[in-house]
Amino acid sequence: MLSIQGVEAGYGSVQILNGVSLQVAKGQMVALLGGNGTGKSTLLKAISGLIKPWKGSIAFDGERIDGLRPDLIVRRGLVQVTQGKEAYPALTVEENLRLGAFVRRDRAGVRRSLEKVYEYFPVLAQKRSQFSATLSGGQLQMLCIGRGMMSEPKMMLLDEPSAALAPQVVLEIFRIIGRICREGMTLLLVEQNVRMALLLAEYGYVIRDGVVHIEGPADKLIDDENVRLSYLGGTVAGRDVAAALRR
C-alpha cells in the first residue's frame, strides 16, 4: 500500500535521510523505530508532503505521491496522526475532530465517524465542548488519533503516540491502536518505545543515521541481539505486557 524507495531528504543543505526504503502492505501494521535524531520525523514529513524528497520515490496505493501538496495526500486517504501536543489548544475537542474530517463533505457520514470516535474514546465525548488545552497528555493523544480517524483514511501514520505519557496510559493507547489495526486499518507506527511497538506490529524497521539499519518480522527483531542491545536496553518484554496488549 505504501512503498518508499531510496528516499533522500533534509532541510536546507543538511541531509537527514540517506536513502530509506520501506514497504507497508494493506492491512498491516509496520513499526518504524529509532532514537532521537535518526530521521523518523523527517521521513514522516516527506511521506505527508510537508517536505519534498530530494531523491527517490514514495508511492501510495500504486500512485506516486512525493512532491504532492499535503492536503492532496490526505485526500487520497493517507493521514498522519500527530503527537498529542499538536492538537489545537484553542479549539474545542469536537472542533478538533471536525477538522480531521475537513476533506469530507457528507454530513451524515461525518456524524457517524464522530460517534465512532466517541465510542472508541468515551472520555472525548464527555469533554467534547471543552478546549483541548484542558485535556491531559493521554487524552490529547486520543484526540489526535480520533482526529486521524475522522477522515476515514485508508492508512494512518502514527507519530510517536507514546511520547511523554505515563506507562499505564501508553498501554491504553497501544491497545486502541491494536484495535484500529484489527478492524482493517493499515498503519505505520513510528515509535521510540521499541518494545511495545514490536509487540504490536507485524514487521519492523530500525532506522539510524537516515538509513534502514535493521529490518525484519517483529517477533524476530524483538529477539535480535543487536536490536536488544541498541534499543531495548536489556531484557525482553514481559509476558504480562504482551497479554495486556492483546486484550
Added chain:
Amino acid sequence: MQYFVDLLIVGLSIGMVYALVALGISFIYSGLDIVHFAHGEIYMLGAFMGVVLLKYTGMSYPLLLVTAMILTGLIGVAIERLFYRRLTRAGGGYTFAGMGMIICGFGMSIVLQNVAYLIWGAKPLPFPVSFGMPLEFGEVVLPASYLWIVGAALVLMAALHLFLKRTRLGLAVRAVAHNKEIAYLMGINVPLMISVLFGIGCALAAAAGVLVGPINYVQVLMGIGILIKAFAAAVVGGFGSLPGAVLGGLLVGITESLGAGYLSGNYKDIYAFVLLIAVLMVKPSGILGVSVKVKA
C-alpha cells in the same frame, strides 16, 4: 446632556469604522503573523470603489457596500498572492522575512496611493448617498448615516463571528491561523485559506471606507490617518484579538470624540494615543490581549 449624547453617537460611529479596519489588521496578523501596513490604502481603495460603483451603476447602498467589499477583497487577494506570499512563505513575525514584510507593506501603501492618484486625482470626491431624514428620539436627533455605520458594522462583525464559529470553512481558517503545518495534515488547502483570510481582512477595511465615505469626502490620503488610529485601536484591545479590535476601535472613537468636544478639537488626533499610552501602562498586552499567545 444632548451635547454629550451627540458626541457619544459620533464617537461610536467613527469608532465602528476604526473597529472594522482594526479587525482586518488583527485578523490578518492572527493568521499570517504579519502587520499589514498598507491596510489604510485598502480602506481608501474600498471607498473609491464605492464612489465608482455609485457613479456608474447607481446601485442601492447595501448592495454597493457588499460589491465594494467583494471587489476590494479580490484586489487584496491578488496583492497578497503576487507580492506578499513570497515573503510570508519564508516566515512572518520576528523572522528576517517578517522584517521584509513590513517594508513591503510600506512600499505597497505608497504604490497604492500613487495608483489612486493616477486614476482619481488628488481632489477629494463626494460620495453622494442620501440616507433620508435624521431620526428623532425625543430630545436626541440622529443623522441616519451614523445609524447606518453602526448597524452595518454590527452586522458585518456578527457575520464574521458566525463564519468563524459555525462554518466548516471558518474552522479551517482558524486552524490555519493557529498552525499551518498541522492544518496541512488535516487536509486543508492552506494557501487557499490564507487567500480567504487576507481577502476577508481587506473586505472589512473596504466596508469601513464605504461607510465613512458619505459623511466625509473620499480622497487618496484618507488611509494614512486611519491606519494609525486602527493600530492604536488594535493595540488597545490586544493585538491579534478580534473582540479586542472591536473594543479598542470603539474606545478610540469615543475618547477622540469626547476629547474633541470637551477639551479641544485642535488636538483631536492626540486623544487616541493618550488612551493608548494609558492602556499600555496598565496592561501592556492590551485590554483583551493574552500575554502569551496560544499557538500549537
